Amino acid sequence: MGIEAGFRAEGYVADESLVLAIELAHSLNKPLLIEGEAGVGKTEVSKCLATVTNSELIRLQCYEGLDAQHALYDWDYQRQLLAIQLAGSADPEQLKKTLYSDDFLIRRPLLNAISSDTPVVLLIDEIDRADEEFEALLLEVLSDFQISIPELGTFKASSKPRVILTSNGVRELSDALRRRCLYHYLDYPDEQRELEIVSARIPDIDSKLAGQLVKVVQRLRSESLRKSPGIAETLDWAASLMHMNVDDLYKHQDKVEQSLSALIKTREDLNYLKSSNGELLFPNQHKMS
Numbered sequence: 001m002g003i004e005a006g007f008r009a010e011g012y013v014a015d016e017s018l019v020l021a022i023e024l025a026h027s028l029n030k031p032l033l034i035e036g037e038a039g040v041g042k043t044e045v046s047k048c049l050a051t052v053t054n055s056e057l058i059r060l061q062c063y064e065g066l067d068a069q070h071a072l073y074d075w076d077y078q079r080q081l082l083a084i085q086l087a088g089s090a091d092p093e094q095l096k097k098t099l100y101s102d103d104f105l106i107r108r109p110l111l112n113a114i115s116s117d118t119p120v121v122l123l124i125d126e127i128d129r130a131d132e133e134f135e136a137l138l139l140e141v142l143s144d145f146q147i148s149i150p151e152l153g154t155f156k157a158s159s160k161p162r163v164i165l166t167s168n169g170v171r172e173l174s175d176a177l178r179r180r181c182l183y184h185y186l187d188y189p190d191e192q193r194e195l196e197i198v199s200a201r202i203p204d205i206d207s208k209l210a211g212q213l214v215k216v217v218q219r220l221r222s223e224s225l226r227k228s229p230g231i232a233e234t235l236d237w238a239a240s241l242m243h244m245n246v247d248d249l250y251k252h253q254d255k256v257e258q259s260l261s262a263l264i265k266t267r268e269d270l271n272y273l274k275s276s277n278g279e280l281l282f283p284n285q286h287k288m289s
Contacts, residue, residue: 006052011201012044013193021184022049031142031163033127033178036186039230042166045186046123049162056116058161059123060109062130068137072147074106075099100151110138113161114147122161127177128170135177142180189231191218197231202238212249213238216281217263223280225269237263250282257281 003022007014014022022045025032034042050057060071080099087095107115113122127135141147145157165181167173189197195214198205214234221228229237240262246252264270273280 003049003052007048008200010048010051011197012041012048013189013196013200014045015193018045018184018186021182025164025182026162028182029160031124031165031181032184033165033167033173033181034184034186035167035169037188037228037230038168039228039232040186040188041231042186043123043125046121046125046164046166049164050121053119053121053162055118055162056120057123058109058113058116058120059125062124062126062128062134064129064131066130066134070108071110071134071137072108073111073149074108076104076106080104102152105149105152110141111147111155113163114141114145114155114157116157116159116161119159120161122163124163124165126168126170127165128167128173132174135174139176139180142177188221188228191215194218194231194234198234198238201235202242205238205242206247209241209247209249210238213241216249219280219283220263220273223272225272226266227264227269229263229265233263233265253278253282 002019004014004016004019007019021032021034024030034045036042046057046059049055083099083104084095087098109122113120124138127138142163145160146154148154188194191214194217195210198210198214199207202210217229217234217237237259240259241249241256244252244255244259246255246259249256260270260273264273
């Protein structure tokens with residue numbers, strides 16, 4: 001099964017450019033950097049790819065202050081201290097070799113991905129939230145697919161992972177990191193593709209309701225909202241409306257307004273929506289969309 005068909009079977013409707021970027025990254029043994037607004041489905045790409053390729057998904061969630069101890073490896077200091085206490089008067093050199101052996105090594109996501117006997121999908125999520133220092137740390141991994149541990153030597157991947165990095169554009173990434181990756185910008189889906197996504201993820205939804213709610217979401221994304229609804233919000237809203245037995249937005253306007261907690265995620269945006277007097281939700285009041 002190809003990438004596009006496999007993704008669609010998982011309910012992810014990928015466009016041709018994304019499928020091609022994934023295939024090229026694999027063929028060229030390059031990481032794939034996916035940028036885009038929060039909520040467009042960047043993280044889901046890795047999850048679907050792992051399922052479609054029957055691979056383990058290893059995820060490294062980035063954040064400010066992320067360092068080697070949390071991304072690459074660490075030593076189990078408590079067990080090392082216990083081993084020292086139990087060793088007593090053992091030979092110091094032999095004890096040192098024992099303490100800094102694989103038995104006391106804690107493998108973090110990057111080392112796990114490099115050490116795997118079978119290819120994995122490595123997701124480095126929201127790389128733009130990590131510091132520039134961490135980017136430099138990644139360069140060896142992304143260039144040579146290897147990690148150096150002073151006490152043990154160099155771990156080189158026997159099976160190269162399929163690496164996907166995501167970025168929301170919180171800060172600009174370095175040129176050095178970008179050079180090592182293929183690039184894809186993932187935008188919000190157009191109306192037709194979002195309708196396909198809703199139908200794929202929620203096959204029992206009424207086609208009329210699906211069309212109406214997708215139009216509303218598309219309309220809201222063109223407004224100056226603090227947090228534009230992503231695909232996840234579209235799906236949550238669709239599921240909420242179905243749970244509330246809404247089959248037509250115009251026939252159940254009170255319920256629709258009650259359901260907005262699934263779609264709108266900030267107080268400012270909720271107030272903005274209310275100030276439109278229903279025009280953003282129900283343009284041309286009481287007419288069928």
